[in-house]
Amino acid sequence: MNTVDKLKLSQNVAVISGLFCSVVALLLLLNYWQFSKNDPIESKALEVLVQRLKEDPNNDGLKTEIRNYDLLARKAYFNSQWQVKTGAYLLLFGALVLALALRIYYSLKSRIEEPEKKLENEIASRVLAQKGIWIAGAVVFGLAIVASFATVDYLDKYNWESLVFEEQVSPVENGVEVIDVGVVSEEPEVADGVSATSEDVIEEVIVEDTQQEELTELEVAESAAQAEQPVSSSSASSAADLTVETIRNNHNSFRGPMGQGISYHKNIPVQWDGKSGENILWKAPIPKHGYNSPVIWGNKVFIAGADNQNREVYCFDSRDGKLLWTGKAGQIPGSPATPPKVTEDTGLSASTLTTDGQQVYAIFATGDVVAFDMNGNRVWAKNLGVPDNHYGHSSSLIIWDNKLLIQYDTNKAGKVIALNAATGDPVWETSRQAKISWASPVLVQSDGKFQLVLTADPIVAGYDVQTGKELWSVNCMMGEVGPSVGYTNGVVYAANEYATLAAIDLKTREILWENDMFLPEAASPLAHNGILFIATSYGVLVCYDAKTGEEYWEHDVGRTLYSSPVYADGKLFMMDNDGVVRIYEYGKEMKLIAENELGETTGTTPAFAEGRIFIRGEEHLFCIGK
């Protein structure tokens, strides 16, 4: 083969491989065009089908159609991917052949070049190079300096942002300080002293009521003093007002203020009938199911509901039962595509919400925590990791000191978490040497500081709200703990079925007394004014002397008691699972004042506000009042 033949051959190979490359590239472009037209990710047909399924979730035919369509789209997608990959390899092969052919072609065509007669003037080129380097150096450094002027240092701004943020939250801290150094912090101490010297329970009530009046006066005075200061918040509903007094004026968590089962509202009705409508001011249907109890702030009542598709928070107007807004807890990163398996008696929305008057917070069995403002705008949402819980997560939320406090005891690990209420950012997280539990946190005040008391198998323990540090723990509990603790006069009452009822001195960590005759399965103990109530799931309500554990009386109602007993307006309110609320005189002797039927089954705990009772039934939210 001579040079001319080689030239011809390389030329022909170059032309053929060039055409080959062009055809492959064209096919790839066609593939791309076709794919972009029928992108399964953006398939509108599929979207329409999914939308239809949302409206008709039980349509099995539609589900099958979606699955088939989805499978087809995926096949098309991966087929297209294979074509792209194969095409790219063919293109590479063609390009290599083309490059080789061109190379041979050009090398065969190359001629012996004559040497340059005149070489580049080195001096001139060096002078030019100097100019080039000057310009290049100046341009590089100039650009760097220009970039510096065009750059905003947001990290520096963070301090400023933080200051603003602190200004916003400082009223809350001021509020806490008021409690610490002023009045409220002293209140239990005084009450302790009184109760220690008094043997008569009724006397204790009078003394405590008197002290509360003093407290109110002092706080009013303090508020007035604060009002004179320019820094003081003028908004009656700001977070600054989240004092003990403020939450006592509302019902902001499960079992009322601080989760202790004590309501401070007066003029609570004692007579109603759900069937006839007597004293039922309104009843509103609840869109989605849940076992959480109502929480109240001002004229707003909050509950939550969930099904496998959606998790929602509802806000009702407490005056007329109008559904003001529905907050969706969807599209939360980390939230599982399908909710975890839960049992029917717990469900996906068993945890009661909490509110600070600024925002309302909810948690679901998916581990989703969400915050809405009082108008239903979602402020933040996050997923804490799906709780490994064989019944479903049910521990309720509680808020204090601008921290959303979450008891997160799961089969994997026990922990308690504090999130920044404003942002959802973690503030602290404390691991607990505890097994899974379904109980809720209770706030108590000791030595002027607030602590969170949690119960689970095997410990009852207190945690500093500020730091999350475990302050104490007593090893006394066992089993699947559902009831939260009761608290009064420096004594924590923890109980659980098949375990024990233990009275624990908060300061000495001593178990003052124990009893295992009547034990609750779900209802939390109520301790107030020297009296302790236990409600068992088999229908016995038992009254004890809180100090000694001596039983005063018991009442076998013969109905399941999951709802927790609540003290309100000097009376005990105990609802059974059939929706019958029994009202007792709060005393050492049993005196049943009334039995009122709701007309709906329920296992939730009633909420009290402004002379009204709010009860979540199986399907409706009831407002009872005169």
Added chain:
Amino acid sequence: MIKKMKLIFFLFTVFYLFSTGISAQQQRFPKPEFESGYEQPSTITPEPRALALEYFDVLVLLVVLSLATWLALKKRSRQGILWLSVFTLIYFGFYRNGCICSIGAIQNVTLSFADPGYAISLTALLFFILPLAFTLFFGRTFCAGACPLGAIQDLVIFKPLSLPKWLNKTLGIIPYIYLSLAVLFAATGTDFIICRYDPFVGIFRMDAKFHMVVLGISFLLMGMFVARPYCRFFCPYGVLLSWMSRFSRWHLTITPARCIQCKLCTNSCPFDAIDFPTNEKEVVKSGLGPKKFLTYALLIPLWMIMGIFAGERSHTWLSKANQDVYLAELLISNPEMKNDPDNIDVQTFLASGKTMETLVQEAEVIRRKFYFGSMIAGGFIGLVVGMTLLNTVVFRKRQDFEPHKGNCVSCGRCMDYCPVEK
């Protein structure tokens, strides 16, 4: 005929550029949602390459380096070097997917110095050191036959144009800037930019983002006329190799014996790396003498101060490339981004449980590193500019046509042009 060939070039270029867009469409396909209780298998991370195979790579590199050196210096075979570079392209390029490579190893070495918690692998260290060691003794034979990036560019040189010296000199500053930025970003744990912006790795892997594939193909197309553009005007490792090569004892020579000044080799080097004999008369006439030398020597500290100042001023801007700094600033400037479920960075941060305060603190630590690092980088660039300027007034007495030790990649093309025999 030439017109036809040009047409083929054009068609090929256009279609290839368009078709690369297709590979960029490979998006992550959403997982199907099952309601039957089927559990998605967890993502599997591929096992790292077996240690023995990593050492085998080092062995291959050593053999290739030795062969390239032998072919360039002893055998003086351009054909041998060409076929060796084809092997390198196939093995280190397409088979090893362009990783590990000596160029990127700069960053591993830097990070191992800057971060005590980072342990560099022996393989990465050897990939960094071996070519430098060979270059120190034998010139840049690594570039000739052992670098896949060099090989792919070398194979597409069809019609190389000679660039004027001033342009070569000016563009020659870019690798120093790239090197200083690469070291800065690696030392601050920000990014391995050499790897991220490797223009050819997408071709080796047959998969890359659209703009990277375009960049790679652009380099290759440009490389048809401007030989090895990446090696000459971007490669940060080339800077180190160039330094080493200047001290090489046994460097490739154009002629095997005595230069006969035939000038046949003047256009043989596609990289403009042949120095011509010095014309002393012109040098004396030019005025680029001791005065200029002194002026430029005194300017070096000024250039460095300017560089340090520019580095100090631009450190905030540069630090934004760091993921933590970027995220912290994003969340400070746009707090509502926390509610954006589509922002993976933000959502990953939120899911990590880390507080905003911690993030900002970490970002501030990184920015502090950038503060000092940028000043060092700026000072280094200032030094390079000053030294390059100084170099333009330094004349070395040269009587023959010689390869420029710093810039010559020892490809051996010039040897074929020399009529002198041993």
